[in-house]
Amino acid sequence: MPSLSALLPWLFVAGLALLLQHxxxxxxxxxxxxxxxxPLHQGLQRRGWPRAVAAAALVLALVMAFVAPSIFLFNTLSAELSSVERILARLNATGVPAPEWLTRLPLVAKPVLAWWQEHLAVPGGLNAQLQSIAGGLAPHLTSTVGTLGPxxxxxxxxxxxxxxxxxxxFVEGPAVIRYVDRAGxxxxxxxxxxxxxxxxxxxxxxxLGLCSVALLEGVVLGIAYMVAGAPAPALxxxxxxxxxxxxxxxPLSFTVVSLFLLGSGNPGPALGLFCWGCFELFLVDKFVRPKLIGHRVDLPFLAVLFGLLGGVSTIGVLGLFVGPFLMxxxxxxxxxxKVEAVIETREDEMTV
Known part of the structure; x- marks a missing residue:
């Protein structure tokens, strides 16, 4: 049996993890x-920036990288919401006409069309349906709002x-690295x-893989939204x-936009957008993302793919980083x- 002196460090680690679990x-x-x-922090220091100034600049840059797009989203969304509100008011006053493609649905065309004509095609029908849905969701919304603030x-x-x-x-990096190296x-x-x-x-x-792919998909699908005629393609x-x-x-994003286009009476653009999104998603998830993530540690794309999926399904967003590392x-x-199995890289990329 292991001695008590050998178990004490692990008991201390377990107690510390329990104390800091939140x-x-x-x-x-x-x-x-x-x-x-x-590496960016080291690069700023090599240019003569003091360590604390470089740390503050990088933290501020990270904050702005998330705050600036969020402000743009809120401003754009407020303008789009006013347009949506005017469209809903007009449709509520005149009634929502049934789309032509609805009549061609097999088996369910007649009952769905009859429900549509009775509840949505009449003036004021849209408002009644929205109020009915809001009333049914009210208890859930109330409980959600109650926990939203905390x-x-x-x-x-x-x-x-x-x-x-x-x-x-950033400021105490060298000391932290020494402590971690000593413990390791x-x-x-x-x-x-x-x-x-x-x-x-x-x-x-x-x-690199996540950010590059997110930027690529945002640009490519944004252009596809514009070509398909979706409202607010930039947003x-x-x-x-x-x-x-x-x-x-x-895929959730372009599927929702495709369904919106389909419901708006544009089945051709909706189908084209959905097919293009599936094709682009196949290329990105099967080739681009695994290549960007796996090339630094010489991982095959299946290992990267299963590492990403297994990590995020097990421990959430942090698993996106833990999964590839374990792979x-x-x-x-x-x-x-062997140490030689780890690929060579520049010193500033290798140093933590």
């Missing part, structure tokens, strides 16, 4: 952001702690150097880009478990 997510995001942006405050606190931790990691070498002097090398490579590769493109950061977000460790072990 803040582990904020600490993990701070560590990931520090690993991803560490949830927003808690997430704001976690975001503040993550950014504060990120700033401290004490746990496993054989495997820690390889893990230390694989971690930044896989994390930065994942970040929809930005929303799709944000959604593309999450697995399944991009990188697995393939390093399968290739013989």
């Amino acid at each position: 803040f582990l997510g904020a600490l993990a995001w701070a560590a990931l952001l520090a690993i991803i942006t560490w 949830t927003i405050l808690a997430n704001a606190l976690y975001l503040f702690l993550a950014l504060l931790t990120l700033f401290v990691l 070498m004490r746990v496993s002097a054989e495997y820690y150097p390889v893990l230390r090398r694989l971690l930044p490579l896989s994390v930065r590769g994942t970040a 929809l493109g930005v929303v799709t880009g944000y959604m593309a950061l999450i697995p399944g977000g991009a 990188a460790v697995l393939f390093w072990w399968l290739r013989g478990g």
